[in-house]
Amino acid sequence: MSTTQKIQDEILKASLKARGRSVEHRKTRDPRRPAAKWVAEARVVGVRGKALSIVLSTIGCSHARGDSGGCTMCSYLLDGTSKSPTPEELIDQFKSALKELDGTDIPHSVKIYTSGSFFDSDEIPDTARREILSIISGLTEVQEVVLETRPEYVTDSVMAEVRGVLGDRAIELGIGLESSSDLVRTVCVNKQFEYDEFRVSVETARRHDIGVRAYVLLKPPFLTESEAIADVKRTIDDLVALKAATISVNPVNIQRNTLVERFWNRRRYRPPWLWSVVEVLQYAHEVSKGEINIVCDPAAAGKIRGTHNCSKCDKAVVDAIRQFSLDGDPRVFAHLNCDCKSLWKHTLEHEGISLLVH
Amino acid sequence: MSLFQIDRGHDGPARVGRIKVGEKELKTPVLAGPSSIQGSHLDYGTISRLDSNAESPMLVTFSFFSRDDSTDLASTPDSLLIPPVPLALSELGHDAIALILEHQLEFITQSLPPDVSARVLVRIPSDCSEETLSKYVPQFVKLGVLGAALSFDGLLGMNDLNTLRIRALLPLQWLVVALGRVSPSFIPLLHYMGFDVMDMGHALEAAAQRERLWPTSTEHVSTVSEARFCPCPSCSSIAVRKSFPTSALELHNTMVYHLILSESQSAMRSGQLRWLVESMTHSSPSNATILRMADTSLSGFMEEFTPTSGPKHLPLIGPESYNSPAVKRFRERVSERYTPPEVKSVVLLLPCSARKPYSDSKTHRRFLSAIDSVPGIRGELAEVILTSPLGVVPRELERMFPASSYDIPVTGTWDFEETSIASQALVTHLTKFSEDSVVVAHVSGGYMDIVKMAEPEIRQGIIYTTVDQSPTRSDSLEALKETLRDVHSGSGKTNPPSYLQYILRSTADYQFGRGAGEILVPDDARIRGKPYGTILCKVHGEQVCAFIGDTGMLSLTLAGGKLIRPLERSWVRFEGDRAKGGSIFAVGIHKADTSIRPGDEVIVLNSSDEVVAVGKSEMSGREMCELTRGRAVSIRHKLEA
Numbered sequence: 001m002s003t004t005q006k007i008q009d010e011i012l013k014a015s016l017k018a019r020g021r022s023v024e025h026r027k028t029r030d031p032r033r034p035a036a037k038w039v040a041e042a043r044v045v046g047v048r049g050k051a052l053s054i055v056l057s058t059i060g061c062s063h064a065r066g067d068s069g070g071c072t073m074c075s076y077l078l079d080g081t082s083k084s085p086t087p088e089e090l091i092d093q094f095k096s097a098l099k100e101l102d103g104t105d106i107p108h109s110v111k112i113y114t115s116g117s118f119f120d121s122d123e124i125p126d127t128a129r130r131e132i133l134s135i136i137s138g139l140t141e142v143q144e145v146v147l148e149t150r151p152e153y154v155t156d157s158v159m160a161e162v163r164g165v166l167g168d169r170a171i172e173l174g175i176g177l178e179s180s181s182d183l184v185r186t187v188c189v190n191k192q193f194e195y196d197e198f199r200v201s202v203e204t205a206r207r208h209d210i211g212v213r214a215y216v217l218l219k220p221p222f223l224t225e226s227e228a229i230a231d232v233k234r235t236i237d238d239l240v241a242l243k244a245a246t247i248s249v250n251p252v253n254i255q256r257n258t259l260v261e262r263f264w265n266r267r268r269y270r271p272p273w274l275w276s277v278v279e280v281l282q283y284a285h286e287v288s289k290g291e292i293n294i295v296c297d298p299a300a301a302g303k304i305r306g307t308h309n310c311s312k313c314d315k316a317v318v319d320a321i322r323q324f325s326l327d328g329d330p331r332v333f334a335h336l337n338c339d340c341k342s343l344w345k346h347t348l349e350h351e352g353i354s355l356l357v358h
Numbered sequence: 359m360s361l362f363q364i365d366r367g368h369d370g371p372a373r374v375g376r377i378k379v380g381e382k383e384l385k386t387p388v389l390a391g392p393s394s395i396q397g398s399h400l401d402y403g404t405i406s407r408l409d410s411n412a413e414s415p416m417l418v419t420f421s422f423f424s425r426d427d428s429t430d431l432a433s434t435p436d437s438l439l440i441p442p443v444p445l446a447l448s449e450l451g452h453d454a455i456a457l458i459l460e461h462q463l464e465f466i467t468q469s470l471p472p473d474v475s476a477r478v479l480v481r482i483p484s485d486c487s488e489e490t491l492s493k494y495v496p497q498f499v500k501l502g503v504l505g506a507a508l509s510f511d512g513l514l515g516m517n518d519l520n521t522l523r524i525r526a527l528l529p530l531q532w533l534v535v536a537l538g539r540v541s542p543s544f545i546p547l548l549h550y551m552g553f554d555v556m557d558m559g560h561a562l563e564a565a566a567q568r569e570r571l572w573p574t575s576t577e578h579v580s581t582v583s584e585a586r587f588c589p590c591p592s593c594s595s596i597a598v599r600k601s602f603p604t605s606a607l608e609l610h611n612t613m614v615y616h617l618i619l620s621e622s623q624s625a626m627r628s629g630q631l632r633w634l635v636e637s638m639t640h641s642s643p644s645n646a647t648i649l650r651m652a653d654t655s656l657s658g659f660m661e662e663f664t665p666t667s668g669p670k671h672l673p674l675i676g677p678e679s680y681n682s683p684a685v686k687r688f689r690e691r692v693s694e695r696y697t698p699p700e701v702k703s704v705v706l707l708l709p710c711s712a713r714k715p716y717s718d719s720k721t722h723r724r725f726l727s728a729i730d731s732v733p734g735i736r737g738e739l740a741e742v743i744l745t746s747p748l749g750v751v752p753r754e755l756e757r758m759f760p761a762s763s764y765d766i767p768v769t770g771t772w773d774f775e776e777t778s779i780a781s782q783a784l785v786t787h788l789t790k791f792s793e794d795s796v797v798v799a800h801v802s803g804g805y806m807d808i809v810k811m812a813e814p815e816i817r818q819g820i821i822y823t824t825v826d827q828s829p830t831r832s833d834s835l836e837a838l839k840e841t842l843r844d845v846h847s848g849s850g851k852t853n854p855p856s857y858l859q860y861i862l863r864s865t866a867d868y869q870f871g872r873g874a875g876e877i878l879v880p881d882d883a884r885i886r887g888k889p890y891g892t893i894l895c896k897v898h899g900e901q902v903c904a905f906i907g908d909t910g911m912l913s914l915t916l917a918g919g920k921l922i923r924p925l926e927r928s929w930v931r932f933e934g935d936r937a938k939g940g941s942i943f944a945v946g947i948h949k950a951d952t953s954i955r956p957g958d959e960v961i962v963l964n965s966s967d968e969v970v971a972v973g974k975s976e977m978s979g980r981e982m983c984e985l986t987r988g989r990a991v992s993i994r995h996k997l998e999a
Binding site: 003004006007010011014181183184187188221222223224226227230231234263266268269339340342343345346349350351352353354355356357358 | 392394402403404417419421422423425440443444445446447449450451453454457460461464481509510511537538539557559562563565566567568604
């Protein structure tokens with residue numbers, strides 16, 4: 001076994017340990033209500049509209065439930081339940097979320113998150129999936145649908161089914177690629193698929209005119225701030241080459257019962273600087289030449305558990321990032337400045353040589 | 359041949375040397391900093407972030423996650439290289455730490471051309487265990503790496519203490535680099551602990567946080583109140599001392615690193631680095647904590663490289679001095695090696711004096727004249743000076759470093775620790791005298807407290823000659839004379855050995871271990887000279903040693919070296935037949951007494967174990983064995999070919 005594999009093994013063990021018994025001890029939820037739902041302004045098929053996000057309460061991500069410990073930064077499965085809901089209950093969850101739609105006819109986007117994979121039939125049984133998609137097909141104002149999945153569940157048959165039910169709506173598959181580097185994805189994220197699998201699923205989806213929204217992780221553990229920026233930039237290059245539909249930049253935030261949380265508690269991890277987010281968004285805008293939708297909706301932004309700067313400038317920078325996500329205009333970043341920027345620059349320069357978490 | 363060479367000179371583990379980086383030769387210790395600031399001796403950077411204009415060789419590291427298949431070594435001719443290691447991986451524990459080292463071994467052997475390993479600095483995590491270290495370090499040594507890079511978090515807590523511990527365990531010939539958050543006030547301790555390269559990157563971090571660094575403090579610069587005066591070029595260019603651009607703070611902070619390193623180097627040259635390190639403990643409680651902790655757990659490492667001779671003036675100011683290596687070693691050697699002559703039946707306890715040696719002081723001249731007024735007592739009398747923090751100093755050893763040169767604040771009050779240190783030393787010292795001997799305590803105040811504390815454990819009778827008054831008052835001196843007359847047995851040998859012989863024997867025991875005095879200075883030795891000058895000792899017409907009053911130490915002749923050879927002490931064996939020239943170099947030495955310290959008088963043996971020279975050591979015994987360069991012994995006398 002190579003040293004890198006051994007290192008990967010150590011990280012896997014540590015991820016499992018950090019997860020602990022949190023998966024078994026998830027609280028029981030009303031199986032007829034979604035874990036979360038919210039409506040926000042969003043860019044929908046190129047114009048301003050609204051997006052309804054639904055987090056279905058499911059048994060959770062197979063990777064996170066399994067004996068590989070899940071991803072080093074993710075505990076979304078804790079939003080789910082320890083007992084798998086029935087297909088009827090899942091459909092009820094979806095219907096209850098739909099009440100958020102206010103009946104206006106501006107373009108809407110519906111995003112279905114499951115804290116796992118929408119196309120994993122262990123998580124969402126086929127009957128529930130078909131019913132949910134068919135409900136959407138009856139809503140004319142919904143012009144865009146985003147469904148989340150791991151790449152291994154993207155097959156021609158399922159894609160054909162989705163395209164068949166949803167007609168000519170814009171469809172995107174949200175896939176957590178995290179990084180186009182297999183080393184970063186397997187070692188730092190402990191996410192076990194290869195870039196090639198992702199590439200294949202992008203091509204599979206494309207055959208059905210379904211786009212891929214690639215989630216790119218900014219600053220998984222074990223990377224310096226500077227390495228994290230370099231890794232995201234390189235990933236963006238690869239996604240531009242692959243013609244992904246949307247790139248969603250996700251700065252790591254500190255979630256409960258994760259390896260990242262353990263490191264953060266011991267001052268061996270700091271969430272990314274907002275300056276780093278700005279830098280990669282500007283870069284993405286530049287290299288995508290307007291052909292790819294670049295978005296970023298950072299969780300816990302400006303808070304100690306999320307991407308943050310010095311606290312003085314956080315609000316202004318977060319606002320600019322959200323504005324950019326809505327209209328794709330990078331000019332919002334032009335006039336941002338703060339004293340803390342030089343500290344960020346010092347971090348970029350010093351963290352790698354000193355290997356001291358700044 | 360290594361790019362790093364250690365040169366002559368020690369003050370504790372601190373050392374000087376030279377590293378070759380490309381065409382440049384840097385004299386260590388040096389400061390390293392990012393290439394974006396001016397004024398570092400050695401620039402550093404991460405290979406993916408190298409500025410295109412960084413053409414000169416520097417200290418570089420690689421990203422573990424770099425996606426370029428081949429490490430671009432062409433861009434780093436002659437640079438010093440730190441292998442790639444993922445950030446914070448060591449947090450996962452012992453197995454991960456072993457993997458960090460394993461991976462670096464792989465990197466050196468598989469990703470680097472063979473001749474490049476001589477430029478590699480191994481990254482050793484601060485939480486690496488001694489066991490893991492001893493497993494991997496020999497493998498790196500075998501590959502011929504240049505040294506190690508260690509990292510400090512700047513909190514001066516357990517992490518940084520562990521990093522110092524690791525430093526103490528590294529091969530002596532390695533170049534050792536201190537990276538991380540290093541404040542100016544920490545520089546002298548790093549220098550003292552033998553770091554050769556120190557990171558000044560914190561200068562920028564502090565500037566970014568609007569902090570102006572000073573050698574012992576940090577000043578927050580605001581627009582509200584006026585900043586401190588500073589004559590440095592960067593600060594004096596600021597018209598109003600409220601508006602400092604970050605770049606001005608960076609320049610100032612950089613300047614402070616140079617200031618403190620230069621002070622540290624100067625202190626080392628004058629043998630006062632330990633004093634500087636101790637004085638930095640007042641910059642913050644954590645500076646004091648880490649030195650005290652290091653003194654507890656790393657005293658062996660510090661002592662091993664502390665010269666046995668020192669400056670003419672050695673300030674010992676606070677509690678950190680009580681256990682400083684030179685002080686502790688003196689106490690231990692007196693306790694373990696000093697043996698009083700049998701004829702001594704009266705032990706006279708005296709207070710110390712500010713002037714050194716004590717006998718040159720006014721007070722001690724009064725004591726001595728009181729003693730001399732009692733005919734015949736001298737031969738029976740063992741004079742013992744009580745002092746802090748050395749404990750007890752037998753009169754015969756008063757010219758030995760550091761007894762000859764220490765200087766303490768005198769207030770008349772002693773703290774508990776110094777009282778108990780001295781009291782313990784006194785108890786131990788008095789066990790060496792017969793139970794029938796008499797202890798005369800001519801002391802008062804804090805000295806009296808020492809005797810009182812020791813009294814329950816003292817077997818001899820004690821006579822106090824001063825009651826609540828200064829020992830130098832004339833009635834105290836009268837009382838002393840009277841007591842001495844009373845205790846004078848008059849039955850001592852008619853022709854007791856001379857005081858000069860006591861000095862020679864005690865000094866020989868102190869330097870070479872118990873028993874050396876009797877061998878080197880037998881009863882029939884011919885001795886002449888003065889303690890403040892030179893005392894020569896001849897045996898059967900041949901000089902064997904000389905006591906040098908200036909240093910308080912004996913220097914040997916070849917004949918003397920042969921005499922003490924059977925003691926198996928202070929010997930150095932070089933692989934050759936006859937010593938040539940004025941020095942023996944470490945390259946020729948494979949074995950030496952590891953208890954040798956820099957400055958010791960040593961015997962040089964040839965490969966057939968004959969004494970072929972005597973001289974003064976320039977390094978510790980272990981360095982003589984491990985280093986492959988540098989002067990090990992300066993020869994005083996040698997067997998002519």
